[in-house]
Amino acid sequence: MSGDNGTTQRIGARRDPERLVISTRGLTKRYGAHTAVDGVDLHVAEGARYGFLGPNGSGKTTMVRMLLGLVYATRGEITVLGRPVPSRVAEVLPEIGAMVEGPAAYPHLSGRTNLALLDAAGPRRDRDGRRRRDRVEEVLERVGLGAIDRRPVRAYSLGMRQRLGLAGALLNRPRLLVLDEPTNGLDPHGIREVRDLLLELNAAGTTVFLSSHLLAEIEALCTTVGVVDRGRLVLEDDLDAVRGPTGRLVVRTPDPDAAARVLGGAVAERHDHTLVVEAAPGGPPALARHLVEHGVPLDGLVEQRRSLEDVVVSLTGPGSDTSRAARRNGARP
Amino acid sequence: MIGVELVKLVRRPRTWVAVGLLCLLPTVVAVFLATTRISPPPGQGAAFLSAVLQSGSLYPAAALALVLPLFLPIAVAVVAGDAVAGESSQGTLRYLLVRPVRRTSLLVAKLVAVVVFVVGSVVAVAGSSYVVGVSLFGAGDPVAVVRALPEVTGSSDDAVAGTGPAAPAGGRGQVGSSDAASGGQAGATRPGAGTGDGTVVADDQAARERAQASVSSLSGEALSPADLAARLLGAMGYVTVSMLGVAAIALFLSTVTASSLGATLGALAALVTSQVLVSLDAAAAVTPYLPTRYWLAWVDFFRDPIFLRDITAGLWLQAGYVVVLMLAAWANFATKDVTS
Numbered sequence: 150m151s152g153d154n155g156t157t158q159r160i161g162a163r164r165d166p167e168r169l170v171i172s173t174r175g176l177t178k179r180y181g182a183h184t185a186v187d188g189v190d191l192h193v194a195e196g197a198r199y200g201f202l203g204p205n206g207s208g209k210t211t212m213v214r215m216l217l218g219l220v221y222a223t224r225g226e227i228t229v230l231g232r233p234v235p236s237r238v239a240e241v242l243p244e245i246g247a248m249v250e251g252p253a254a255y256p257h258l259s260g261r262t263n264l265a266l267l268d269a270a271g272p273r274r275d276r277d278g279r280r281r282r283d284r285v286e287e288v289l290e291r292v293g294l295g296a297i298d299r300r301p302v303r304a305y306s307l308g309m310r311q312r313l314g315l316a317g318a319l320l321n322r323p324r325l326l327v328l329d330e331p332t333n334g335l336d337p338h339g340i341r342e343v344r345d346l347l348l349e350l351n352a353a354g355t356t357v358f359l360s361s362h363l364l365a366e367i368e369a370l371c372t373t374v375g376v377v378d379r380g381r382l383v384l385e386d387d388l389d390a391v392r393g394p395t396g397r398l399v400v401r402t403p404d405p406d407a408a409a410r411v412l413g414g415a416v417a418e419r420h421d422h423t424l425v426v427e428a429a430p431g432g433p434p435a436l437a438r439h440l441v442e443h444g445v446p447l448d449g450l451v452e453q454r455r456s457l458e459d460v461v462v463s464l465t466g467p468g469s470d471t472s473r474a475a476r477r478n479g480a481r482p
Numbered sequence: 483m484i485g486v487e488l489v490k491l492v493r494r495p496r497t498w499v500a501v502g503l504l505c506l507l508p509t510v511v512a513v514f515l516a517t518t519r520i521s522p523p524p525g526q527g528a529a530f531l532s533a534v535l536q537s538g539s540l541y542p543a544a545a546l547a548l549v550l551p552l553f554l555p556i557a558v559a560v561v562a563g564d565a566v567a568g569e570s571s572q573g574t575l576r577y578l579l580v581r582p583v584r585r586t587s588l589l590v591a592k593l594v595a596v597v598v599f600v601v602g603s604v605v606a607v608a609g610s611s612y613v614v615g616v617s618l619f620g621a622g623d624p625v626a627v628v629r630a631l632p633e634v635t636g637s638s639d640d641a642v643a644g645t646g647p648a649a650p651a652g653g654r655g656q657v658g659s660s661d662a663a664s665g666g667q668a669g670a671t672r673p674g675a676g677t678g679d680g681t682v683v684a685d686d687q688a689a690r691e692r693a694q695a696s697v698s699s700l701s702g703e704a705l706s707p708a709d710l711a712a713r714l715l716g717a718m719g720y721v722t723v724s725m726l727g728v729a730a731i732a733l734f735l736s737t738v739t740a741s742s743l744g745a746t747l748g749a750l751a752a753l754v755t756s757q758v759l760v761s762l763d764a765a766a767a768v769t770p771y772l773p774t775r776y777w778l779a780w781v782d783f784f785r786d787p788i789f790l791r792d793i794t795a796g797l798w799l800q801a802g803y804v805v806v807l808m809l810a811a812w813a814n815f816a817t818k819d820v821t822s
Contacts, residue, residue, distance in 0.1 A: 214819075214821065217579075218580075219576055219579060219580065219819070219821075220821060221817070221819055238582070242581070242582035243582065247577075249576050249577075249580070250573070251573065253573025254574065255572070257494065257495060258493060267577060269485065269486050269489075270581050270583050271581045317577060
């Protein structure tokens with residue numbers, strides 16, 4: 150196991166509690182003997198693009214459901230947009246747009262009718278039918294479904310359903326978007342469109358909370374990352390801080406042997422024409438000067454930075470449900 | 483939210499298929515009756531069928547009798563069982579709840595939609611069968627069937643039950659009022675006379691003779707159209723209320739399981755169990771509390787004068803089921819983890 154509650158790594162500064170859109174304390178959910186979410190302290194700052202990353206079966210969706218008042222926590226506190234959840238979730242939800250575990254719609258109705266029904270089911274404000282129609286058209290336009298016909302949702306591709314789900318999440322003009330795997334089933338073009346849309350919304354002030362098992366998606370979109378593993382939050386930090394320098398330098402040279410001779414014990418790793426070197430005082434400029442003075446030709450010299458992938462792999466276990474089950478079986482006497 | 487649920491109900495093809503099938507069965511029966519002119523002898527076949535050849539305007543009552551035992555409960559159980567479980571398995575439940583729709587309002591809206599479906603189905607069956615009946619059999623004089631129903635005027639329960647032709651009055655008088663009540667029920671299940679099912683086998687022959695004698699001896703004044711309409715409306719209302727009990731069972735189960743089919747079949751299983759126990763003398767202790775116990779009391783609207791005892795008991799019973807089950811559904815649904 151990855152340790153106790155205190156092991157969540159947080160390199161950056163504590164976030165100002167006044168500016169938190171989502172915060173949880175000791176959030177725990179048990180289903181019988183199985184603990185799906187275990188003592189999670191989550192902090193999502195206003196205006197952030199927060200990536201909630203974890204392998205399948207790590208408790209992401211349960212967490213998202215608890216934030217939205219769909220699932221009740223066994224223990225712990227949740228505050229969303231300044232109000233306690235689930236006790237006052239009804240006041241919070243009108244300001245949230247959500248997509249949980251894939252889109253869903255009535256298959257025999259058109260996408261437009263589905264949205265109109267979902268819209269009409271909402272809070273009592275804006276009962277005016279005309280504004281409502283406009284709103285439905287507007288969100289359809291935003292997700293690139295402005296031209297959809299009257300085909301029933303049954304006939305939609307997964308990508309179209311995904312866009313429809315996103316459109317539904319935008320109906321409220323939300324302050325906070327909670328999206329679970331929003332680019333599932335989209336082609337690369339669609340993924341780019343959704344990403345641009347989220348960036349645009351975020352620039353206009355919407356906080357985006359995005360859960361995904363896809364590292365690349367989070368790396369491409371998010372400013373902050375929370376990594377969850379087997380129900381525990383093992384890392385929560387700004388993405389830039391996570392991908393910080395490792396304290397080593399990467400040297401590329403056509404003459405690695407000469408470089409290795411010159412650098413001696415400072416070489417940590419060596420692959421073909423690349424050497425990883427412990428940083429000496431003075432950083433890259435000093436090292437470059439040192440090598441050149443000793444006649445070692447250089448192709449390149451950069452700081453080594455951690456990739457999000459390295460960090461996640463080092464912090465999380467070998468991953469999802471199957472391997473966990475296998476491990477558990479193996480551990481049995 | 484209620485409006486949204488009604489739109490969903492109306493725009494769902496299944497709703498119309500169900501209503502169409504409900505109307506189809508009485509129509510098929512009417513066509514056979516009209517082409518052959520062979521009516522079941524009084525006391526056999528569904529209630530009222532023997533009389534409709536004389537008066538098509540009674541056909542709505544016959545149609546209700548045809549759909550009540552099986553078709554109508556199935557349709558109601560399908561719609562009510564799907565109400566929450568269907569949204570849940572479809573995934574739309576979570577999107578409604580985060581829209582947000584409060585769980586209580588969702589449940590109330592679902593209940594209202596189911597009630598509308600029940601009312602609509604009963605009205606559709608009665609309306610279509612009235613048209614079919616009058617056009618195939620003529621408007622006729624609807625008096626006969628009313629006269630053919632067993633007289634049920636009496637002061638005490640025993641006396642009341644005893645007057646029903648199907649009641650095993652003489653043989654089992656000592657068993658007491660609950661048995662007498664079930665005797666009355668048997669009389670109601672076979673208006674126009676009680677051909678026996680399990681409960682009244684011994685008296686079957688005698689009952690039929692008595693019933694036929696009563697039919698042939700009857701003559702009476704014609705019911706005025708207004709009177710007939712009022713009685714029909716009463717019967718339709720009573721059938722609706724009876725079906726609300728079914729709806730409450732299915733709706734409750736629908737909040738328990740994520741499978742519409744499970745909820746529907748569960749409700750139907752409860753009804754079958756109830757039907758079996760109602761006809762089982764050994765279960766007499768619980769019979770008055772079974773949901774199907776007073777289902778057929780709507781026939782009493784066609785007695786002269788209208789016989790209210792079983793109707794009242796049935797209304798109270800269904801109200802009890804609806805209140806208890808809806809509270810249970812609410813308690814379950816409001817505190818439930820929505821994980822679908």
